[in-house]
Amino acid sequence: xxxxxxxxxxxxxxxxxxxxxxxxxxxxxxxxxxxxxxxxxxxxxxxxxxxxxxxxxxxxxxxxxxxxxxxxxxxxxxxxxxxxxxxxxxxxxxxxxxxxxxxxxxxxxxxxxxxxxxxxxxxxxxxxxxxxxxxxxxxxxxxxxxxxxxxxxxxxxxxxxxxxxxxxxxxxxxxxxxxxxxxxxxxxxxxxxxxxxxxxxxxxxxxxxxxxxxxxxxxxxxxxxxxxxxxxxx
Amino acid sequence: xxxxxxxxxxxxxxxxxxxxxxxxxxxxxxxxxxxxxxxxxxxxxxxxxxxxxxxxxxxxxxxxxxxxxxxxxxxxxxxxxxxxxxxxxxxxxxxxxxxxxxxxxxxxxxxxxxxxxxxxxxxxxxxxxxxxxxxxxxxxxxxxxxxxxxxxxxxxxxxxxxxxxxxxxxxxxxxx
Numbered sequence: 001x002x003x004x005x006x007x008x009x010x011x012x013x014x015x016x017x018x019x020x021x022x023x024x025x026x027x028x029x030x031x032x033x034x035x036x037x038x039x040x041x042x043x044x045x046x047x048x049x050x051x052x053x054x055x056x057x058x059x060x061x062x063x064x065x066x067x068x069x070x071x072x073x074x075x076x077x078x079x080x081x082x083x084x085x086x087x088x089x090x091x092x093x094x095x096x097x098x099x100x101x102x103x104x105x106x107x108x109x110x111x112x113x114x115x116x117x118x119x120x121x122x123x124x125x126x127x128x129x130x131x132x133x134x135x136x137x138x139x140x141x142x143x144x145x146x147x148x149x150x151x152x153x154x155x156x157x158x159x160x161x162x163x164x165x166x167x168x169x170x171x172x173x174x175x176x177x178x179x180x181x182x183x184x185x186x187x188x189x190x191x192x193x194x195x196x197x198x199x200x201x202x203x204x205x206x207x208x209x210x211x212x213x214x215x216x217x218x219x220x221x222x223x224x225x226x227x228x229x230x231x232x233x234x
Numbered sequence: 235x236x237x238x239x240x241x242x243x244x245x246x247x248x249x250x251x252x253x254x255x256x257x258x259x260x261x262x263x264x265x266x267x268x269x270x271x272x273x274x275x276x277x278x279x280x281x282x283x284x285x286x287x288x289x290x291x292x293x294x295x296x297x298x299x300x301x302x303x304x305x306x307x308x309x310x311x312x313x314x315x316x317x318x319x320x321x322x323x324x325x326x327x328x329x330x331x332x333x334x335x336x337x338x339x340x341x342x343x344x345x346x347x348x349x350x351x352x353x354x355x356x357x358x359x360x361x362x363x364x365x366x367x368x369x370x371x372x373x374x375x376x377x378x379x380x381x382x383x384x385x386x387x388x389x390x391x392x393x394x395x396x397x398x399x400x401x402x403x404x405x406x407x408x409x410x
Contacts, residue, residue: 107343109397114323124387125315126301130251
Protein backbone atom coordinates (compact mmCIF):
# COMPACT_ATOMS: atom_id res chain seq x y z
CA UNK A 1 0.00 0.00 0.00
CA UNK A 2 1.43 3.39 -0.96
CA UNK A 3 1.52 6.50 1.22
CA UNK A 4 -1.00 8.22 -1.05
CA UNK A 5 -3.50 5.39 -0.63
CA UNK A 6 -2.92 5.55 3.15
CA UNK A 7 -3.78 9.24 3.20
CA UNK A 8 -6.82 8.64 1.03
CA UNK A 9 -8.08 5.93 3.38
CA UNK A 10 -7.72 8.33 6.34
CA UNK A 11 -9.54 11.05 4.41
CA UNK A 12 -12.41 8.69 3.57
CA UNK A 13 -12.68 7.53 7.19
CA UNK A 14 -12.92 11.15 8.36
CA UNK A 15 -15.51 11.86 5.67
CA UNK A 16 -17.53 8.87 6.83
CA UNK A 17 -17.47 10.22 10.40
CA UNK A 18 -18.56 13.62 9.15
CA UNK A 19 -21.56 12.14 7.26
CA UNK A 20 -22.57 10.18 10.37
CA UNK A 21 -22.45 13.37 12.45
CA UNK A 22 -24.65 15.14 9.93
CA UNK A 23 -27.10 12.23 9.93
CA UNK A 24 -27.26 12.33 13.72
CA UNK A 25 -27.79 16.11 13.45
CA UNK A 26 -24.67 16.75 15.51
CA UNK A 27 -23.47 18.94 12.66
CA UNK A 28 -25.36 21.33 10.40
CA UNK A 29 -25.21 20.08 6.81
CA UNK A 30 -24.93 23.68 5.62
CA UNK A 31 -21.61 24.04 7.42
CA UNK A 32 -20.13 21.33 5.18
CA UNK A 33 -18.70 22.51 1.86
CA UNK A 34 -19.20 19.69 -0.63
CA UNK A 35 -17.06 21.46 -3.25
CA UNK A 36 -14.10 21.66 -0.86
CA UNK A 37 -14.47 17.92 -0.08
CA UNK A 38 -14.37 17.10 -3.79
CA UNK A 39 -11.26 19.29 -4.20
CA UNK A 40 -9.55 17.50 -1.29
CA UNK A 41 -10.38 14.14 -2.87
CA UNK A 42 -8.93 15.32 -6.20
CA UNK A 43 -5.68 16.30 -4.43
CA UNK A 44 -5.41 12.79 -2.98
CA UNK A 45 -5.89 10.99 -6.26
CA UNK A 46 -3.86 13.31 -8.48
CA UNK A 47 -0.55 11.41 -8.10
CA UNK A 48 -1.75 7.85 -7.60
CA UNK A 49 -4.22 5.48 -9.18
CA UNK A 50 -7.44 5.29 -7.22
CA UNK A 51 -8.98 2.05 -6.05
CA UNK A 52 -12.50 1.45 -7.40
CA UNK A 53 -13.85 0.64 -3.94
CA UNK A 54 -12.46 3.88 -2.48
CA UNK A 55 -13.87 5.91 -5.36
CA UNK A 56 -17.29 4.27 -4.92
CA UNK A 57 -17.21 4.99 -1.19
CA UNK A 58 -16.35 8.62 -1.79
CA UNK A 59 -19.17 8.99 -4.33
CA UNK A 60 -21.64 7.33 -1.97
CA UNK A 61 -20.67 9.63 0.94
CA UNK A 62 -20.87 12.77 -1.20
CA UNK A 63 -24.26 11.68 -2.61
CA UNK A 64 -25.53 11.15 0.93
CA UNK A 65 -24.42 14.65 1.90
CA UNK A 66 -26.19 16.13 -1.14
CA UNK A 67 -29.32 14.13 -0.28
CA UNK A 68 -29.28 15.41 3.33
CA UNK A 69 -28.87 18.97 2.09
CA UNK A 70 -31.82 18.60 -0.31
CA UNK A 71 -34.04 17.14 2.42
CA UNK A 72 -33.23 20.10 4.66
CA UNK A 73 -34.26 22.63 2.03
CA UNK A 74 -37.33 21.15 0.39
CA UNK A 75 -40.57 20.18 2.16
CA UNK A 76 -41.63 16.53 2.29
CA UNK A 77 -44.19 15.00 -0.08
CA UNK A 78 -47.89 14.96 0.84
CA UNK A 79 -48.11 11.14 0.86
CA UNK A 80 -45.39 10.75 3.48
CA UNK A 81 -46.04 8.69 6.62
CA UNK A 82 -46.52 10.05 10.13
CA UNK A 83 -42.92 9.20 11.03
CA UNK A 84 -41.71 10.93 7.89
CA UNK A 85 -43.82 13.97 8.72
CA UNK A 86 -42.39 14.13 12.23
CA UNK A 87 -38.93 13.85 10.82
CA UNK A 88 -39.72 16.53 8.25
CA UNK A 89 -41.10 18.76 10.97
CA UNK A 90 -37.96 18.25 12.99
CA UNK A 91 -35.84 18.96 9.95
CA UNK A 92 -37.97 22.04 9.29
CA UNK A 93 -37.40 23.35 12.80
CA UNK A 94 -33.75 22.51 12.54
CA UNK A 95 -33.27 24.55 9.42
CA UNK A 96 -35.94 27.20 9.96
CA UNK A 97 -33.38 29.90 9.35
CA UNK A 98 -33.47 29.18 5.65
CA UNK A 99 -35.83 31.51 3.86
CA UNK A 100 -36.40 29.09 1.03
CA UNK A 101 -38.11 26.59 3.28
CA UNK A 102 -40.32 29.29 4.77
CA UNK A 103 -41.13 30.54 1.32
CA UNK A 104 -42.25 27.11 0.18
CA UNK A 105 -44.35 26.64 3.30
CA UNK A 106 -46.06 29.99 2.78
CA UNK A 107 -46.69 29.31 -0.89
CA UNK A 108 -48.15 25.90 -0.02
CA UNK A 109 -50.65 27.60 2.30
CA UNK A 110 -51.89 29.88 -0.44
CA UNK A 111 -52.02 26.97 -2.87
CA UNK A 112 -54.32 25.16 -0.44
CA UNK A 113 -56.41 28.31 -0.05
CA UNK A 114 -56.72 28.51 -3.83
CA UNK A 115 -58.13 24.97 -3.75
CA UNK A 116 -60.58 26.09 -1.07
CA UNK A 117 -61.64 29.06 -3.22
CA UNK A 118 -62.12 26.71 -6.18
CA UNK A 119 -64.48 24.60 -4.05
CA UNK A 120 -66.42 27.74 -3.05
CA UNK A 121 -66.61 28.77 -6.70
CA UNK A 122 -68.04 25.39 -7.66
CA UNK A 123 -70.56 25.51 -4.81
CA UNK A 124 -71.68 28.97 -5.89
CA UNK A 125 -72.17 27.84 -9.48
CA UNK A 126 -75.37 26.05 -8.34
CA UNK A 127 -77.00 29.45 -7.76
CA UNK A 128 -78.39 31.34 -10.73
CA UNK A 129 -78.76 35.10 -10.48
CA UNK A 130 -80.66 37.46 -12.73
CA UNK A 131 -79.00 40.27 -14.60
CA UNK A 132 -80.60 43.17 -12.81
CA UNK A 133 -80.95 46.81 -13.76
CA UNK A 134 -78.10 49.20 -13.13
CA UNK A 135 -78.34 50.55 -9.66
CA UNK A 136 -76.99 53.94 -8.77
CA UNK A 137 -77.71 54.65 -5.18
CA UNK A 138 -77.11 57.96 -3.49
CA UNK A 139 -77.77 58.92 0.08
CA UNK A 140 -80.48 61.65 0.20
CA UNK A 141 -77.93 64.25 1.34
CA UNK A 142 -75.50 63.32 -1.41
CA UNK A 143 -78.30 63.42 -3.98
CA UNK A 144 -79.34 66.88 -2.76
CA UNK A 145 -75.79 68.18 -3.08
CA UNK A 146 -75.44 66.64 -6.51
CA UNK A 147 -78.67 68.21 -7.76
CA UNK A 148 -77.74 71.64 -6.42
CA UNK A 149 -74.38 71.37 -8.18
CA UNK A 150 -76.08 70.46 -11.46
CA UNK A 151 -78.56 73.36 -11.10
CA UNK A 152 -75.74 75.76 -10.36
CA UNK A 153 -73.93 74.59 -13.44
CA UNK A 154 -76.97 75.08 -15.67
CA UNK A 155 -77.81 78.49 -14.22
CA UNK A 156 -74.33 79.83 -14.81
CA UNK A 157 -74.22 82.56 -17.46
CA UNK A 158 -72.72 81.55 -20.72
CA UNK A 159 -69.48 83.33 -21.37
CA UNK A 160 -69.35 85.02 -24.73
CA UNK A 161 -66.11 84.41 -26.54
CA UNK A 162 -65.36 86.80 -29.33
CA UNK A 163 -63.26 85.49 -32.11
CA UNK A 164 -62.01 88.39 -34.16
CA UNK A 165 -61.36 88.11 -37.87
CA UNK A 166 -57.87 88.38 -39.29
CA UNK A 167 -57.03 92.08 -39.50
CA UNK A 168 -53.52 92.06 -40.91
CA UNK A 169 -52.70 89.69 -43.70
CA UNK A 170 -49.13 88.77 -44.50
CA UNK A 171 -49.65 89.45 -48.19
CA UNK A 172 -51.00 92.94 -47.58
CA UNK A 173 -48.20 93.84 -45.15
CA UNK A 174 -45.60 92.49 -47.57
CA UNK A 175 -46.92 94.78 -50.28
CA UNK A 176 -47.11 97.70 -47.87
CA UNK A 177 -43.50 97.20 -46.71
CA UNK A 178 -42.24 96.83 -50.26
CA UNK A 179 -43.98 100.06 -51.36
CA UNK A 180 -42.69 101.82 -48.23
CA UNK A 181 -39.14 100.76 -49.15
CA UNK A 182 -39.60 101.82 -52.78
CA UNK A 183 -40.05 105.39 -51.65
CA UNK A 184 -36.90 105.27 -49.50
CA UNK A 185 -34.49 102.77 -51.09
CA UNK A 186 -32.44 102.45 -47.85
CA UNK A 187 -34.01 102.84 -44.44
CA UNK A 188 -34.24 101.55 -40.88
CA UNK A 189 -36.81 98.89 -40.06
CA UNK A 190 -37.61 100.63 -36.79
CA UNK A 191 -39.05 103.52 -38.78
CA UNK A 192 -41.53 101.13 -40.36
CA UNK A 193 -42.43 99.75 -36.96
CA UNK A 194 -43.15 103.22 -35.61
CA UNK A 195 -45.69 103.66 -38.36
CA UNK A 196 -47.57 100.48 -37.32
CA UNK A 197 -50.85 101.19 -35.51
CA UNK A 198 -50.63 98.22 -33.10
CA UNK A 199 -48.46 95.33 -31.97
CA UNK A 200 -50.13 92.75 -34.22
CA UNK A 201 -49.35 94.86 -37.30
CA UNK A 202 -45.70 95.08 -36.21
CA UNK A 203 -45.48 91.29 -35.76
CA UNK A 204 -47.01 90.61 -39.19
CA UNK A 205 -44.77 93.35 -40.61
CA UNK A 206 -41.68 91.52 -39.33
CA UNK A 207 -42.92 88.28 -40.92
CA UNK A 208 -43.46 90.21 -44.17
CA UNK A 209 -39.83 91.40 -43.98
CA UNK A 210 -38.67 87.78 -43.60
CA UNK A 211 -40.66 86.86 -46.70
CA UNK A 212 -39.12 89.71 -48.71
CA UNK A 213 -35.61 88.67 -47.64
CA UNK A 214 -36.39 85.08 -48.67
CA UNK A 215 -37.61 86.29 -52.06
CA UNK A 216 -34.34 88.29 -52.43
CA UNK A 217 -36.19 91.57 -52.91
CA UNK A 218 -34.70 93.19 -49.82
CA UNK A 219 -31.25 93.07 -48.25
CA UNK A 220 -31.23 93.35 -44.45
CA UNK A 221 -28.19 94.14 -42.35
CA UNK A 222 -27.84 94.14 -38.58
CA UNK A 223 -24.51 95.05 -36.96
CA UNK A 224 -25.14 93.50 -33.55
CA UNK A 225 -27.75 91.49 -31.71
CA UNK A 226 -30.93 93.48 -31.10
CA UNK A 227 -29.37 96.30 -33.07
CA UNK A 228 -30.93 98.38 -35.81
CA UNK A 229 -31.93 96.58 -39.03
CA UNK A 230 -30.96 98.48 -42.17
CA UNK A 231 -32.97 97.62 -45.26
CA UNK A 232 -31.87 98.08 -48.87
CA UNK A 233 -34.08 97.36 -51.85
CA UNK A 234 -32.51 95.04 -54.42
CA UNK B 235 -97.02 48.05 7.44
CA UNK B 236 -94.86 44.94 7.83
CA UNK B 237 -96.50 43.35 4.77
CA UNK B 238 -95.76 46.52 2.83
CA UNK B 239 -92.10 46.37 3.88
CA UNK B 240 -91.83 42.71 2.87
CA UNK B 241 -93.30 43.48 -0.54
CA UNK B 242 -90.95 46.41 -1.01
CA UNK B 243 -87.82 44.43 -0.08
CA UNK B 244 -88.93 41.55 -2.28
CA UNK B 245 -89.49 43.90 -5.22
CA UNK B 246 -86.14 45.68 -4.76
CA UNK B 247 -84.22 42.40 -4.55
CA UNK B 248 -86.05 41.12 -7.64
CA UNK B 249 -85.36 44.23 -9.71
CA UNK B 250 -81.75 44.80 -8.72
CA UNK B 251 -80.71 41.14 -8.69
CA UNK B 252 -77.43 41.99 -6.96
CA UNK B 253 -76.50 42.23 -3.28
CA UNK B 254 -78.18 45.19 -1.59
CA UNK B 255 -76.90 46.15 1.85
CA UNK B 256 -79.08 46.64 4.90
CA UNK B 257 -78.02 50.28 5.07
CA UNK B 258 -79.11 50.96 1.51
CA UNK B 259 -82.45 49.23 2.00
CA UNK B 260 -83.05 51.14 5.22
CA UNK B 261 -82.25 54.45 3.51
CA UNK B 262 -84.44 53.64 0.52
CA UNK B 263 -87.44 52.47 2.54
CA UNK B 264 -86.89 54.95 5.39
CA UNK B 265 -86.94 52.30 8.14
CA UNK B 266 -84.42 51.10 10.71
CA UNK B 267 -81.83 48.46 9.85
CA UNK B 268 -83.28 46.16 12.54
CA UNK B 269 -86.63 46.22 10.76
CA UNK B 270 -84.92 45.26 7.52
CA UNK B 271 -83.22 42.33 9.28
CA UNK B 272 -86.54 41.11 10.68
CA UNK B 273 -88.29 41.50 7.34
CA UNK B 274 -85.49 39.59 5.62
CA UNK B 275 -85.87 36.67 8.04
CA UNK B 276 -89.62 36.58 7.26
CA UNK B 277 -88.89 36.72 3.54
CA UNK B 278 -86.40 33.88 3.93
CA UNK B 279 -89.09 31.72 5.58
CA UNK B 280 -91.57 32.54 2.81
CA UNK B 281 -89.10 31.43 0.14
CA UNK B 282 -87.99 28.38 2.10
CA UNK B 283 -89.79 25.84 -0.06
CA UNK B 284 -89.62 27.68 -3.40
CA UNK B 285 -87.43 27.54 -6.51
CA UNK B 286 -86.22 31.02 -5.69
CA UNK B 287 -84.43 31.90 -2.48
CA UNK B 288 -83.20 34.99 -0.69
CA UNK B 289 -79.78 34.87 0.94
CA UNK B 290 -77.10 36.96 2.54
CA UNK B 291 -74.21 37.58 0.19
CA UNK B 292 -71.38 40.09 -0.09
CA UNK B 293 -72.52 42.14 2.90
CA UNK B 294 -76.03 42.40 1.51
CA UNK B 295 -79.15 40.51 0.49
CA UNK B 296 -79.80 38.92 -2.89
CA UNK B 297 -82.51 36.95 -4.65
CA UNK B 298 -81.38 33.94 -6.69
CA UNK B 299 -82.46 30.43 -7.62
CA UNK B 300 -82.39 27.60 -5.11
CA UNK B 301 -79.56 25.05 -5.61
CA UNK B 302 -82.20 22.26 -5.62
CA UNK B 303 -83.42 23.38 -9.06
CA UNK B 304 -79.93 23.50 -10.56
CA UNK B 305 -80.39 20.16 -12.34
CA UNK B 306 -83.25 21.66 -14.37
CA UNK B 307 -81.64 25.02 -15.04
CA UNK B 308 -78.37 23.50 -16.22
CA UNK B 309 -80.26 22.10 -19.23
CA UNK B 310 -80.86 25.67 -20.41
CA UNK B 311 -77.11 26.07 -21.02
CA UNK B 312 -77.07 29.52 -19.51
CA UNK B 313 -73.59 30.99 -19.47
CA UNK B 314 -74.14 32.55 -16.08
CA UNK B 315 -70.67 32.30 -14.54
CA UNK B 316 -66.99 32.31 -15.33
CA UNK B 317 -64.44 30.08 -13.65
CA UNK B 318 -60.96 31.18 -12.68
CA UNK B 319 -57.66 29.55 -13.61
CA UNK B 320 -55.32 28.05 -11.00
CA UNK B 321 -52.94 31.02 -11.32
CA UNK B 322 -55.81 33.49 -10.82
CA UNK B 323 -57.10 31.57 -7.79
CA UNK B 324 -53.65 31.52 -6.17
CA UNK B 325 -53.18 35.23 -6.82
CA UNK B 326 -56.66 35.97 -5.47
CA UNK B 327 -56.00 33.90 -2.33
CA UNK B 328 -52.82 35.89 -1.67
CA UNK B 329 -54.61 39.21 -2.21
CA UNK B 330 -57.57 38.15 -0.03
CA UNK B 331 -55.34 37.30 2.94
CA UNK B 332 -52.62 39.91 2.57
CA UNK B 333 -54.59 42.88 1.26
CA UNK B 334 -53.58 45.59 0.54
CA UNK B 335 -50.66 44.06 -1.37
CA UNK B 336 -48.43 45.08 -4.28
CA UNK B 337 -47.61 43.08 -7.43
CA UNK B 338 -44.02 42.58 -6.27
CA UNK B 339 -45.12 41.05 -2.95
CA UNK B 340 -47.42 38.65 -4.82
CA UNK B 341 -44.55 37.73 -7.12
CA UNK B 342 -42.30 37.10 -4.10
CA UNK B 343 -44.81 34.61 -2.66
CA UNK B 344 -45.71 32.82 -5.90
CA UNK B 345 -42.18 32.87 -7.30
CA UNK B 346 -43.48 33.80 -10.75
CA UNK B 347 -44.93 36.92 -12.32
CA UNK B 348 -48.67 37.33 -11.67
CA UNK B 349 -49.23 40.29 -14.00
CA UNK B 350 -51.55 38.36 -16.33
CA UNK B 351 -53.63 37.00 -13.46
CA UNK B 352 -53.89 40.46 -11.84
CA UNK B 353 -55.05 42.05 -15.12
CA UNK B 354 -57.66 39.32 -15.54
CA UNK B 355 -58.91 39.75 -11.95
CA UNK B 356 -59.09 43.54 -12.39
CA UNK B 357 -61.07 43.09 -15.59
CA UNK B 358 -63.51 40.74 -13.86
CA UNK B 359 -63.93 43.24 -11.01
CA UNK B 360 -62.77 40.78 -8.33
CA UNK B 361 -59.95 43.06 -7.19
CA UNK B 362 -59.32 46.80 -7.35
CA UNK B 363 -56.56 49.30 -6.66
CA UNK B 364 -56.95 50.75 -3.18
CA UNK B 365 -53.93 53.04 -3.10
CA UNK B 366 -50.19 53.23 -3.48
CA UNK B 367 -47.43 52.00 -1.18
CA UNK B 368 -44.95 54.44 0.32
CA UNK B 369 -42.06 52.23 -0.82
CA UNK B 370 -39.81 53.31 -3.73
CA UNK B 371 -41.71 53.59 -7.00
CA UNK B 372 -45.03 53.87 -5.11
CA UNK B 373 -46.46 50.57 -6.45
CA UNK B 374 -50.24 50.07 -6.69
CA UNK B 375 -51.85 48.17 -3.82
CA UNK B 376 -54.58 45.67 -4.58
CA UNK B 377 -57.53 44.49 -2.48
CA UNK B 378 -60.62 42.36 -3.08
CA UNK B 379 -64.02 43.84 -3.98
CA UNK B 380 -67.62 42.97 -3.10
CA UNK B 381 -67.75 41.19 -6.45
CA UNK B 382 -65.17 38.77 -5.02
CA UNK B 383 -67.48 37.94 -2.11
CA UNK B 384 -70.38 37.56 -4.54
CA UNK B 385 -68.42 35.24 -6.82
CA UNK B 386 -67.42 32.90 -4.00
CA UNK B 387 -70.71 33.11 -2.10
CA UNK B 388 -69.24 34.75 1.00
CA UNK B 389 -71.14 37.04 3.35
CA UNK B 390 -67.98 38.91 4.28
CA UNK B 391 -64.21 38.52 4.07
CA UNK B 392 -64.13 37.23 7.67
CA UNK B 393 -65.86 34.07 6.45
CA UNK B 394 -62.60 32.92 4.88
CA UNK B 395 -60.86 30.25 6.97
CA UNK B 396 -57.92 31.31 9.13
CA UNK B 397 -54.50 30.34 7.86
CA UNK B 398 -51.99 28.55 10.06
CA UNK B 399 -48.51 29.68 10.89
CA UNK B 400 -47.07 33.07 10.47
CA UNK B 401 -50.13 34.78 8.97
CA UNK B 402 -52.04 34.05 12.13
CA UNK B 403 -49.09 35.02 14.30
CA UNK B 404 -48.74 38.34 12.57
CA UNK B 405 -52.40 39.02 13.24
CA UNK B 406 -53.10 39.61 9.56
CA UNK B 407 -56.25 37.56 9.67
CA UNK B 408 -57.72 39.62 12.48
CA UNK B 409 -57.15 42.75 10.42
CA UNK B 410 -59.33 41.33 7.64
